[in-house]
Amino acid sequence: MTQRAFSLLKQSDGHSITFDAMASPCEVLIDSDDPLLASEVAQAVTQEVWRIEDKFSRYDPNSLCSQINHGDGQAISIDNETYLLLNFAQQCYELSDGLFDISSGVLGRVWQFDGSDKIPSAAQVVEVLVRVGWPRIDYDEQQIIMPKAMEIDFGGIGKEYAVDRAILSVAALTDEPVLVNLGGDLCASAPRHNGQPWQVGIEHPGLVDKPSMMVSLYRGALATSGDAKRFLLSQGKRYSHILNAKTGWPIEQAPASITVAAQHCVEAGVFATLAMLQGENAEDFLQAQQIKHWVIRHPSE
């Protein structure tokens, strides 16, 4: 585990906090010159983000997520927060017609998007696809029962959820404008004191010809889906890392990157992923939603 520390810096227009969480560089900007408040905010945000990471990371063998995944058909007791997250995953599953499935992480055992041409065989895909299927997971307010060999992964919503929770924990402390940015998924609690929007750089990993894009944001959230470094290339065909949980195969003609603005970060994040899952219709989908978005496609497409 990385060392748990944050650094607090005084800026010309407030304070900034940087720390690492969820395998991402994280930053909090506070539009206040009060160093005591900045340190309070730093404590509250890091505490909350690290708490969520410890609880829901599937890589941490001590996490609740790991316990659930090693349940082996036995009931594992859960708390209200986990229940609410499972309910949210259920909604995502329903809204996406089964394409967004938090039990689809096991597909990663045959799909390694390392830029190579190692496309798995249809038989290999089917072998893991039988271990995917959200409706087979039984849960209620007290417990969850995972069928053997199945796993869940909160990776698709965890970081965005942590952003929203961090903003809520800041709201319990202060009304000063604060921006929480966890590796590009971010939310601003209020417009800056000077009336100007927050200026946010959106990175596009792997797109060398696309430098980071500056977005102005008064308040609300931005989330980005897509990582152009993660793909496979075989016989001239590009396979994006966005997998269709129903077929076990990558979504075709998915954009390289989709950034969505919404009131809350989980909302923006799920929207970006849902749009990705629409493949070539991603832009149409977002336009029909009347949602502010930025879509970047590979130049060849």
Place this chain on the structure above:
Amino acid sequence: MQLTHRSKPKVLNVKAALSLATCALLGVNPVAAQGEGQSTEPWSFDTAVLFYSEADRVSALEAMVSATKEFDDQHFLNLKLTLDTLTGASANGAVAQPHAQTFTRPSGQGQYQITPGDTPLDDTFKDTRVQINGQWTQPLGQHLTGSVGGHLSKEFDYLSLGFNANVGYDFNQKNTTATLGFSHFKDTFSPIGGIPKPFASMGIGDSNAPNWDGDFAATRLTDQDDKNTTDILVGLTQVINRRMVTQFNYSYSVVDGYQTDPFKILSVVDGQGISQDLVYESRPDKRTKHSVFAQTKYHFGDSILDLSYRYMWDDWQIKSHTLDSRLRIKLDGGYTIEPHVRLYSQTAAQFYQPFLHQGQLMASFASADYRIGAMDTYTLGLKMGMRLKDGNKLAVRLEYYSQRPKDSGFTQPGALAEQDLYPGVDAVILQMSYSF
């Protein structure tokens, strides 16, 4: 394996459904999304109701509404309205006696009796005050902030008008702020019954008698009088480190004009300590006050310690020390708890005396008002605050206040030796506040 394009009605449901699912997940209320580019903040309100009650004496009820709006670029407007009502009894300055005493009401209409051994209290106190304050604050440059404000306070017999202006200058990378403030108030006092002549004897008699009005008027100087107060403050706020902030202030205040309390009297006693006369008090019409103030806020863990000390001295020879400490402890679930201890001690004004001796060479000034006598007071309080789900704040403060006047060392002749000339006052304060 390509997803077919969905029909629009179904697609539109996604947005609403996802928004609801998000609110359920985060436990927040769905609210209409803010339009892009909208940067104006709504008004925010602080409201409070305060109840103050002294045992057997004055009780007060105060209601306050304060509204603040931020306009673009750190321009703030604050408007505050305060209403108070005061009722009850207050010490009139006369000493307790072994016999019953009769006093004339300040209006000259009617009298009240005090039983033997009791501290004379005037029970005619009843006042309602309306106070309005407005303050505008804005940046004047990159490191300079300016603020101007106005004040109006009106009671039945009192009008106060005020004006203030302040500038703050940030330097040393905003770790230091220097403040300069100025304020001026003009108060007009038109007490019921008029302004009594200094040391005139309080007439005691039948207010229905034909010569009463003339006799009473002879003890009066005028209908109203006024005073001007000018304050100058210089301050320095210094961030020591990210856990500690300190502040130092010096203030200088000149009060010029009528500062006597027209409702306060002194007993004139003979060698046996028996009251022979009651005379109206008299205070100087000029008072110059200085005060130094130091405050430190220290943040540790989830708590903030707020310690402050003030030393005040004036040319009436009153010197006072105030030590105030609060510890704000943050608890889980948005709750805070804040114990409060305040200690105060003052020396008496040069012209303070609990009574006058018959035949004593009359000084220019004398007052038996316990509020300018030597005393110690202490306050013990507890405040509980909570942040509600919608971000609004609710707080309840309960305090106990005890005022212990000190024996100023005046020899109490004869019957006065038996009397308590320095009775204490105990009070409770209950305040509820709500911010939204």
